Amino acid sequence: GPNVCKGYWRMPxxxxxxxxKDGYFKTGDVGKVDERGYVHIVGRSKxxxxxxxxxxxxxxxxxYINDMPGVAESALVGVPHPDxxxxxxxxxxxxxxxxxxxxxxxxxxxxQLANFKIPKKCFVVAxxxxxxxxxxxxNLLRGVTPLLLDAADVAGVHRHAAFEVxxxxxxxxxxxxxxxxxxxxxxxxxxxxxxxxxxxxxxxxDAFVHGGx
Numbered sequence: 001g002p003n004v005c006k007g008y009w010r011m012p013x014x015x016x017x018x019x020x021k022d023g024y025f026k027t028g029d030v031g032k033v034d035e036r037g038y039v040h041i042v043g044r045s046k047x048x049x050x051x052x053x054x055x056x057x058x059x060x061x062x063x064y065i066n067d068m069p070g071v072a073e074s075a076l077v078g079v080p081h082p083d084x085x086x087x088x089x090x091x092x093x094x095x096x097x098x099x100x101x102x103x104x105x106x107x108x109x110x111x112q113l114a115n116f117k118i119p120k121k122c123f124v125v126a127x128x129x130x131x132x133x134x135x136x137x138x139n140l141l142r143g144v145t146p147l148l149l150d151a152a153d154v155a156g157v158h159r160h161a162a163f164e165v166x167x168x169x170x171x172x173x174x175x176x177x178x179x180x181x182x183x184x185x186x187x188x189x190x191x192x193x194x195x196x197x198x199x200x201x202x203x204x205x206d207a208f209v210h211g212g213x
Contacts, residue, residue, distance in 0.1 A: 030057065047138060049078035049086050054116040056088055061119065064112055065090060065105060070098030075128055076119060077141045089145045090119040093127060100124045 004025045007015030018026050028045045042057045049056040058076035065074040072095045078086040094100045102122035109118050129140040 047077075049076075049088050051078070051081070051086050051088065051116050052084040056117050058088065061088060061090070061109070061113065061117055064109060065092060068105060068108060070095050070100050071105075072096075072098075073128065075136050075138060075141060077138050077145055079120075079142065079145050081120070087120040088117070090122040091128060091141055091145070092122060092124050094124060 002023075004023075007019065018028075020026065029041050030043045030045050030048060031039050031041045033039055043059040047058050049058065056076075056078070058078075061076045062074045065071055065076075072093045074090055074092045076088045076090050079089050081087040090105065092100060092102070092105060102124050105122045106119060123145075129137045131137055
């Protein structure tokens with residue numbers, strides 16, 4: 001509509017992607033209309049996970065996780081899967097003084113949700129990567145999670161291996177082309193801060209747990 005900007009500065013491809021031909025801006029919000037005619041926002045289109053042909057809305061699963069005792073915040077991201085196309089992976093922060101068990105979180109979700117909505121893995125960390133506005137950077141989580149899943153399947157992975165993963169991800173996923181030096185620094189700081197907190201994975205663990213050395 002006329003109240004929206006005309007487009008992105010010097011980014012015609014991006015402008016064409018997010019505006020309709022008649023000038024309306026695609027917000028990227030995903031909603032549903034209930035039986036009473038009320039519209040509910042259920043998530044963002046870029047966060048939508050399509051697993052085995054089913055739509056999984058991260059906000060729904062995050063809501064269940066956030067209601068669990070000891071959970072301060074969570075984020076669910078989709079990662080590639082050879083059989084289902086994508087699967088969800090949960091990254092969870094504990095409240096101060098609380099100890100969370102990743103397996104227990106997944107087990108509780110299994111009693112509450114359909115099977116296709118259940119995260120394949122759950123990671124308990126100290127904090128989530130955020131931008132300067134405090135918003136969780138799910139793009140960073142999407143990049144780091146597939147490699148962490150690979151590493152979590154190897155017994156005795158230590159902190160130095162996490163930094164090896166960080167280097168690979170930085171090369172493959174977080175190139176700073178066409179970005180300002182300030183933005184690059186912010187992205188790299190958030191990324192390395194997230195990866196640096198990952199601890200030791202023992203042979204009986206299924207995820208990196210914060211606090212290892």
